[in-house]
Amino acid sequence: MTEPVRWMSIGEFARAARLTIKALRYYDREGLLVPARVDPGTGYRFYTPAQLATALRIGLLRRADVSIAAIRVILHDPTRGSEVLAAERARIEREAARAARSFALVDTLGATVATDLPVAVHRIPDRRVLWREATAAAEALEHAAAEAIEAVLARARRLGLDTTAPVVGRYPAALDGEVSFGVGVEIAPGAPVDTGTGSEVVTLPGGVFAGVDFTGAPALLPVAYHALFARLADDGVPVEGAVREYYLADPAEVGEDEMLTRVVHLVPDDYRPGWVRS
Numbered sequence: 001m002t003e004p005v006r007w008m009s010i011g012e013f014a015r016a017a018r019l020t021i022k023a024l025r026y027y028d029r030e031g032l033l034v035p036a037r038v039d040p041g042t043g044y045r046f047y048t049p050a051q052l053a054t055a056l057r058i059g060l061l062r063r064a065d066v067s068i069a070a071i072r073v074i075l076h077d078p079t080r081g082s083e084v085l086a087a088e089r090a091r092i093e094r095e096a097a098r099a100a101r102s103f104a105l106v107d108t109l110g111a112t113v114a115t116d117l118p119v120a121v122h123r124i125p126d127r128r129v130l131w132r133e134a135t136a137a138a139e140a141l142e143h144a145a146a147e148a149i150e151a152v153l154a155r156a157r158r159l160g161l162d163t164t165a166p167v168v169g170r171y172p173a174a175l176d177g178e179v180s181f182g183v184g185v186e187i188a189p190g191a192p193v194d195t196g197t198g199s200e201v202v203t204l205p206g207g208v209f210a211g212v213d214f215t216g217a218p219a220l221l222p223v224a225y226h227a228l229f230a231r232l233a234d235d236g237v238p239v240e241g242a243v244r245e246y247y248l249a250d251p252a253e254v255g256e257d258e259m260l261t262r263v264v265h266l267v268p269d270d271y272r273p274g275w276v277r278s
Contacts, residue, residue: 006049007037013047017055024055030068032058032075065092117212117227119273122264125206129168129184130156130193132200138175142218145169148183149247155200156185159193168204169245173229173265209244210237210271211264217256221245224263235274237267 014021027033028045033054035045047055054075061071066088074081132152136144149167156163165186172179184204187193193201210232214224229239249260 005036007046008048010035010045010047013051013055016049017052017059019055019059023059027055027058030072032068032071064088067091117214117224119210119212119228119231121267121271121273122209122211122262123206124209124264127168127204127206128187128189128193128201129204130159130161130187130200131182131184131202131204133180133182135178135180138177138179141171141175141179141181145171145181145183146218148181152183152185161185161191161193162188164250167247169247170204170242171245173239173241173243207266208269208271209264210267210273211262213248213260213262215258215260218259218261221261221263224261228263228265231273232265232267235271237271239265241266 008016010021010024014024017024024033024045028035033051036048036051037046038044039046058071058075061074066074066085070084070088073084130152132148132155134144134148149169153163153167163185165188167183167185169181169183171181184202187201210228212224212228214221216223225243232239244264246262246264247259248262249258251259254260
């Protein structure tokens, strides 16, 4: 004789699984743990004891900060479990290292903000660059830009170009949502480039730029942006369009804390810092 199914209310199931009712409803919406039965009249959710193992597994994975998307794959395709968990472990380790770095930077932030960063005018000529366009979520821009720079430098090495030439990044002045950006390495005037890569070679237009030179970790670059944007605002120059970052030192040689970055923004040809335009 078949044993009757033992139905557990959402409250009873939540207590047994050491989860909140809110979490169970969320996991239902995400398709991770769907109730075994929903009363058509009341909408009450019911679970079975057999579902406790899945609930406990989800709870443990969430406590380990494994993403919902990864958990979905683990539950629906167990053959990929090891692969997905390895990727999640690597992501969590990267985020932990980034957090540790941020804590360390807090100690230097006060002194960095207090540093007087002068704004200078730079006349930059048109330059051919080996260029790479990309997009990223605003909060992941620093990591995405670093990956794009590595990719464009690897491409430059394969083409036999000078990878000690200046590297430049172009970013939107305002960061919000998904952002488009580009990075490139300058090509020496007259240097031949395989015509098969024509789509990757662009001319970055020159002009007059106001800029701030900043020595320090990339995570602290907002300090340079603040100094530059505040100066332009005081001088009545609108901040719009793209901002460029010129990387003037190789972090592999000088270390991240000694990186020299020049942040520049296009300004009128007759601009001088401290002069308010009418």
